[in-house]
Amino acid sequence: MKIVIFGLISGHGGIQTHTYWLTKTLLESDCQVLIITPRLIKFQGGAFVEKELLNPSLKIISLEYEYTDKKQTILSQIFRKINLIREARQFSPALFFGVGTGWYMTLISLFLPSQTKKVFHEVMSGKTHTKKDPRWGVKYFFTDVCAQASDVAKNFSETFNWQKEIPVLPAFPEPLEITAQLPKVEPKIIPLGKAKAALFSRLAPHKQAFWLVQQWEFLKNHLDELHIHGSGSEESLIRDYIEEKGIGDKVKCFGRYPDGQAYVDLLSSYDLTLLPTIGAEGSPLVLLESMACGVPFVAYGVGGIPDYGDNNPDVIVVLPEPCLTSQAREYTTTSPPGEIKAFLTNVQVMAEKLATGEINQPRLQQFYFDNYSYNVLKKLWLSYLLT
Numbered sequence: 001m002k003i004v005i006f007g008l009i010s011g012h013g014g015i016q017t018h019t020y021w022l023t024k025t026l027l028e029s030d031c032q033v034l035i036i037t038p039r040l041i042k043f044q045g046g047a048f049v050e051k052e053l054l055n056p057s058l059k060i061i062s063l064e065y066e067y068t069d070k071k072q073t074i075l076s077q078i079f080r081k082i083n084l085i086r087e088a089r090q091f092s093p094a095l096f097f098g099v100g101t102g103w104y105m106t107l108i109s110l111f112l113p114s115q116t117k118k119v120f121h122e123v124m125s126g127k128t129h130t131k132k133d134p135r136w137g138v139k140y141f142f143t144d145v146c147a148q149a150s151d152v153a154k155n156f157s158e159t160f161n162w163q164k165e166i167p168v169l170p171a172f173p174e175p176l177e178i179t180a181q182l183p184k185v186e187p188k189i190i191p192l193g194k195a196k197a198a199l200f201s202r203l204a205p206h207k208q209a210f211w212l213v214q215q216w217e218f219l220k221n222h223l224d225e226l227h228i229h230g231s232g233s234e235e236s237l238i239r240d241y242i243e244e245k246g247i248g249d250k251v252k253c254f255g256r257y258p259d260g261q262a263y264v265d266l267l268s269s270y271d272l273t274l275l276p277t278i279g280a281e282g283s284p285l286v287l288l289e290s291m292a293c294g295v296p297f298v299a300y301g302v303g304g305i306p307d308y309g310d311n312n313p314d315v316i317v318v319l320p321e322p323c324l325t326s327q328a329r330e331y332t333t334t335s336p337p338g339e340i341k342a343f344l345t346n347v348q349v350m351a352e353k354l355a356t357g358e359i360n361q362p363r364l365q366q367f368y369f370d371n372y373s374y375n376v377l378k379k380l381w382l383s384y385l386l387t
Contacts, residue, residue, distance in 0.1 A: 149304020
């Protein structure tokens with residue numbers, strides 16, 4: 001089967017991870033895959049992702065290159081895009097699969113053979129506030145839509161007035177059971193006030209890492225340490241605040257975190273992870289990675305995050321109230337308004353559950369294996385795309 005995939009494939013991020021492992025799944029099933037990527041980081045000797053996959057059935061082409069020695073003229077860029085569309089059409093795919101956003105995705109789909117099935121995978125929140133959103137093109141020119149989570153599917157149907165059923169297919173996380181050696185998780189009880197918590201995230205305002213650090217006066221009654229891992233616009237704010245308040249012995253900001261085995265070892269060293277995001281999330285893969293290591297989490301239930309809590313007693317998903325706005329992150333007191341205060345209250349609840357043995361870490365890791373491991377998602381995706 002010939003499949004064209006439109007999506008980011010190089011760099012770091014959830015879409016890149018999902019595109020990479022979905023491509024690997026299809027190649028392992030003897031599909032021929034053409035990837036069209038908005039950006040491709042080009043290194044000497046070729047594209048590193050293509051080398052990693054090392055399969056004659058794969059070809060990667062990009063709308064534009066990054067880090068090239070020569071700047072392309074506008075005319076050469078136009079010719080490149082025309083040739084790209086011609087190459088995609090000559091590939092004669094049975095399926096065109098789009099992930100992410102961009103008008104080029106819709107444009108390319110229009111030039112493919114009429115018999116090509118066109119599937120869009122919604123990996124964001126499913127919502128939009130503008131008529132210029134490229135996903136409006138999906139509504140009119142794609143045959144099918146699948147979504148990363150049940151709430152995401154509902155949001156997309158309501159926002160874009162999509163009339164057909166939207167099946168739920170989780171995105172591929174990095175399968176730590178393949179790329180690293182996961183720990184053999186044992187049950188453990190953490191005395192109240194002794195738990196080490198961490199946040200792994202891009203440090204953007206809507207992720208609320210800075211807000212979380214500002215709540216240490218409350219959190220110190222229930223946690224022993226709070227560590228922030230990630231980089232972004234709030235990193236300097238967090239570091240300055242820690243120094244200003246003199247809390248660096250308990251609250252630390254480490255910057256960008258590693259991957260592979262070093263990431264597994266680091267993540268496994270914590271007793272719980274936290275994600276108080278109030279942004280338009282899809283389903284953050286970092287929460288799956290936490291489960292894979294048997295580390296429970298407390299997360300704010302936006303986007304597709306509530307699915308992670310279904311029939312999963314070893315995590316806490318704090319469901320949002322309709323009145324929550326971005327202004328909530330401006331509060332820095334230990335008694336913020338309702339929805340955000342609920343997050344802190346549930347951190348306290350999780351600390352108490354860890355102290356009383358109500359959290360079963362091996363059961364949590366098994367939940368990941370049963371629902372989100374590579375083999376499980378591989379069967380799910382192949383069943384959907386190839387039948």
